[in-house]
Amino acid sequence: MASKPDDILAQLQVARAAYAKNKPGAREQLLNLGHALVSSLELPSEAIQRMGWAEPARAAHCRIAVDLNVFEHLKESGEHGISAKDLAEKTKADEVLLVRTLKHLAAMNIVAESGADNYIGTRLSNAFTEPKYRDGLIYTYDVAGPSFRDLPEYLKSINYALPTKLTDGPFQAAHKTQLPFFAWLDQNPPYLQIFNNYMSAYRAGKPSWVDPGFYPVSERLVDGFDGSSVLLVDVGGGLGHDLQELRGKHPSLPGKLILQDRAEVISTVSGQSALFEAAAHDFFTPQPVKGARAYYLHSVLHDWGDDDCVRILEQLRPALRPGYSRLLINEIIVPDRNASWPVTSMDQLVFVLGAMGERTQGHWESILQRAGFKVTKIYSYEMGSESLIEAELA
Known part of the structure; x- marks a missing residue:
């Protein structure tokens, strides 16, 4: 990516035109160029100020705003907003403290000001009420x-x-x-x-593997489905968000969808029986659902080291039917160069939380080979962070 402001501005014009035409990846490219433009223009002293205290203060003030229900009060106030005095009465916080907090959040484009010490919600702050x-x-x-x-x-x-x-x-x-x-x-x-x-x-709002133009769900999963009960097993699928999205965007899918996760997680799943079945399962033990059309893991393996990934996949292997079942791994694939910040930041997140890391294509292929699988194809979306690796028994 170009580093000179004039070059970046020229690229922004191209990306803007692509965005106007709803081209895949245009929004993400605009974000990347926006970050690059800031980096090309700010002074070193400004970069230190931004990283050292402007952004940490923004994060801390957003956390405080959550505790005080500030975003909810701003949303309820509508287009006229709310004064700092009235907000102080509602939150029981000091008015001067709130003014200083909200002025910084306004400067950082989290909330907006509609007058002196009067604040209104934004698209972003209103979303923070969800x-x-x-x-x-x-x-x-x-x-x-x-x-x-x-x-x-x-x-x-x-x-x-x-x-x-x-x-x-x-x-x-x-x-x-x-x-x-x-x-x-x-x-x-x-x-x-x-x-x-x-x-x-x-992943809300980002390209999903179930979207048109990403993974051909009908061609690769529905076509050839033998009519048995299970179409897809979501292994380690949390509360079932991916299955909800899959069923919502492909309502005519045949067969059952099964959600699996730790008992502590499955116990919190409720009200989804019409969409999928939920069952407690430890993925370090043999897979109990045999012969499903697909076994799907989303952001599961990046939490584990290579040897553990092989163990997890080896527990799945006997359940797959040769020539019929597919293994779908929804993960980040780190490019050899020019990785975007969503990719590198996720690598850092799994590093600090689990001493793990995101993987390159070659790394994924090596793990799958060790576990007895072979990659059939890797599906990606323009400028998307995640890819879908489709594999089958070797």
Whole structure:
């Protein structure tokens, strides 16, 4: 990507035209170019100010706003907004404190000002009133945040070795625990629910493998389906968000959809019996559903090291019917060069939470080969972060 402002501005014009025509990847390209333009224009002192305290303050103030229901009050106030005085009365917070907080959130384009000390909601702040996005603010600040803030000291303490153990990494150092990330979530139920809820928002609005032009669902799953009961098993599928989307965008799909996850997660799933069946299952044990058309794993394997990934896939292998069943792995594939920030930032997130990392295409192919599978095709979307790896028994 070009680094000079004039070159970036020229590319922005091209991307703008593509965006106007709803071309795939145009929105993401505009975002990437927008970040590049800022980096090409800001002074080093401005970059330090932005990274060092403007953005940390934004994150902290958003977390405070969640606790005080500020975003809800702004949304309820409508187009006329609400004064700092009235907001202070509703939240029981100090008025001066609220003004300073909201002025920074307005400067960072989270909320907007409609007058002196009068504030209105924006598209973004109104979205933060939805539970899935609100929980995203809580999760990223309370759970992931400490791991990032303590990362420099942690790496210094281990002489900059590469952490590779689920029980001994940045997350454990920050949260003073010996539990792996998911076991810690189980021991802290509010954050377990918050995490699972946010997972429904992580991909919201982004290209999905079930969208037209991504993975040919009808051609690869429906065609050739033998009419047996199970079309797809979502292994480690959380609360079933992917299955809801699959059924919603392909309502005439034949066969059953089955959701599998840990018992602690499945116990929180309710009201989806018309869309899919939910069952507790440990994916380190043999897969109980035999001969399904497809077995699907979304952002599961990036939480585990190579050897554990092979173990998980080996438990699936006996369940697949040769020449019929497909293995679908929905994951990030890190390009050899010019990776976008959504890709690199997710690599950093799984690093601080589980001492794991995202993988290149060659890395994925090696893991699948070790587990007894071969890649048939990799499906991607222009400028999308995730790809769908389709594999079958080797």
